[in-house]
Amino acid sequence: MTTTDLSADTTNEPDKFARPFRRMWPKSILPMLSYLQAMPLALILGLFLLLPILTIAMVSFWDYDSVRIYPDFVTFNYTETLGSWVTWKIYLNTFKFTLIVWGLTLLIGFWVAYFLAFHIRSTTMQMVLFLVCTVPFLTSNIIRMISWVPFLGRNGLINSSLIQLGIVPKPLEFLLFSEFAVVLAMVHLYTLFMVTPIFNTLMRIDRSLIEAARDAGASGFQILTNVIIPLAKPGIAIGSIFVVTLVMGDFITVRFMSGGQSASVGLMMANQISLLQYPAAAANAVILLIVVLLIVAAILRVVDIRKEL
Amino acid sequence: MHSETRSREFYILAFFFTLFVLFLYGPLTTIFILSFQGPSGGLTFPMNGMSLHWFSNLFEQQAVGDFGGSFRRSMILGLMTTVITVVVSLLAGLAFRRKFRGSMLLFYLAISSLVVPSILISLGIGLFFQVLGIRPAWWSSGLGAHLTWTLPFGVLIMFAVFNRFSPVYEEAARDLGANAWQTFRHVLLPMIAPSLIGVGLFGFTLSYDEFARTLMAAGTFNTLPLEIYGMTTNVTTPVLYALGTVTSVFSFLVIIAALTAIIVLGRRRAHVG
Numbered sequence: 093m094t095t096t097d098l099s100a101d102t103t104n105e106p107d108k109f110a111r112p113f114r115r116m117w118p119k120s121i122l123p124m125l126s127y128l129q130a131m132p133l134a135l136i137l138g139l140f141l142l143l144p145i146l147t148i149a150m151v152s153f154w155d156y157d158s159v160r161i162y163p164d165f166v167t168f169n170y171t172e173t174l175g176s177w178v179t180w181k182i183y184l185n186t187f188k189f190t191l192i193v194w195g196l197t198l199l200i201g202f203w204v205a206y207f208l209a210f211h212i213r214s215t216t217m218q219m220v221l222f223l224v225c226t227v228p229f230l231t232s233n234i235i236r237m238i239s240w241v242p243f244l245g246r247n248g249l250i251n252s253s254l255i256q257l258g259i260v261p262k263p264l265e266f267l268l269f270s271e272f273a274v275v276l277a278m279v280h281l282y283t284l285f286m287v288t289p290i291f292n293t294l295m296r297i298d299r300s301l302i303e304a305a306r307d308a309g310a311s312g313f314q315i316l317t318n319v320i321i322p323l324a325k326p327g328i329a330i331g332s333i334f335v336v337t338l339v340m341g342d343f344i345t346v347r348f349m350s351g352g353q354s355a356s357v358g359l360m361m362a363n364q365i366s367l368l369q370y371p372a373a374a375a376n377a378v379i380l381l382i383v384v385l386l387i388v389a390a391i392l393r394v395v396d397i398r399k400e401l
Numbered sequence: 402m403h404s405e406t407r408s409r410e411f412y413i414l415a416f417f418f419t420l421f422v423l424f425l426y427g428p429l430t431t432i433f434i435l436s437f438q439g440p441s442g443g444l445t446f447p448m449n450g451m452s453l454h455w456f457s458n459l460f461e462q463q464a465v466g467d468f469g470g471s472f473r474r475s476m477i478l479g480l481m482t483t484v485i486t487v488v489v490s491l492l493a494g495l496a497f498r499r500k501f502r503g504s505m506l507l508f509y510l511a512i513s514s515l516v517v518p519s520i521l522i523s524l525g526i527g528l529f530f531q532v533l534g535i536r537p538a539w540w541s542s543g544l545g546a547h548l549t550w551t552l553p554f555g556v557l558i559m560f561a562v563f564n565r566f567s568p569v570y571e572e573a574a575r576d577l578g579a580n581a582w583q584t585f586r587h588v589l590l591p592m593i594a595p596s597l598i599g600v601g602l603f604g605f606t607l608s609y610d611e612f613a614r615t616l617m618a619a620g621t622f623n624t625l626p627l628e629i630y631g632m633t634t635n636v637t638t639p640v641l642y643a644l645g646t647v648t649s650v651f652s653f654l655v656i657i658a659a660l661t662a663i664i665v666l667g668r669r670r671a672h673v674g
Binding site: 126127128130140144151200203208211221227228230231232235236238239241249252283312333338342348365373381388 | 488522
């Protein structure tokens, strides 16, 4: 599938692609044509991404009571949110989830991608195995979460086999509806976002570099740390951006898998929304957005991914 | 396949990969099996007989909310999202082949559509409609919410396609006297058709399963994932698994159909030359 390759060795040569158009269209029409073609995308993103986010920013300064929200300019939505210990604890908890899930998905994702890229020799087999890894991404997240119930439940597969084997005397309670379950489900849902970009960059590493390193006497481990990992950084960065933003904004996995016993920023917002406290949720949203964008900016500072796009 | 001996690293990683695949598919397989529970069976093993009881239960309206209606809405919404995603991504891909003022800005906007947490999009669209005094509905605000998720993928795929697309074919067509439309219709379009199916596949499946962005943007009537989520809180029978099985099988069928189409188109192109 074409999705596997987001490569661009040509972005720095725009002229190569501009040529046929220049000959086909009168010169004055060309810029117009580009704008017409880009217009639908710009309109949709403007209407359903940009304006909604601006609305959030606006509403975060509004007043509200238990029934409705009022246009106003107040700052207590922010001062209340930032002044509360609960908020800080929830942010800390969300960072904890993010860090753990990021570490696990990176570890698993890298080795899966590495195996596919360097150990599978036929391209067909590579594509088939890659598809096997991506197909679950195209199925329902909620159902994939539900599907952990028969495993982790009180009478689930894990507990009943542990009891039968005599390892534990009574069912383990922490398996389902716990932070353990949240992390497990997130790793289950989000590892694919790591595998795909890392696989992409690994596939583009020139194999002769590895040969050269081997000829120069590098051990397998040295090749990994000095050649492969540095060259895989852009893919790792893209995967990390995906995973970090997904976990930071997650509310449904936390709600379903922790059974209400754990909290995240997204869940806090979802609760405020269900109580119709839209301005408070909006203030939270603005803070979350700033935090997420700062993290993304930090990742982009460390790794230059422009070559990847 | 190969005569040279595999290294120890290969076997360790192959084992790890197998575990990963089991981890990916194992849970799903269990609910497939458990959805065939007998009428007295519960949410976990053991199986109390085998039956199609829970599947028939699924189609009784009162038992599990509005399965038929929400499925129909999700289908229509998915098809609408697919068509718009394919057309808009293709146009944007064509536009991005040339530099134009604001092209980088638009590209970053598309990327941020992926990066902004879903709950923000959901809340934002919900508030936006509320402030404008428009009632949100699955086919208006819901559609917009889905497009913020599917379009970036579509645009990235088209980006990748056109980055590897050599303009010599178009030049050849032009030299043979084809006009701009003919070049597009008879040269470019057939060549990128498999990728467009890929974009469509992403558009449909991502929309069909989308939950977080739809939550506040769907209005009164639920889409299928919203309906399923509602069920998780009050349904405690294997009918939940039957629903999971039915919708997952549907997803798999869509994926298989799209992949087959991509392979067939690719073969045909290879044949023609």
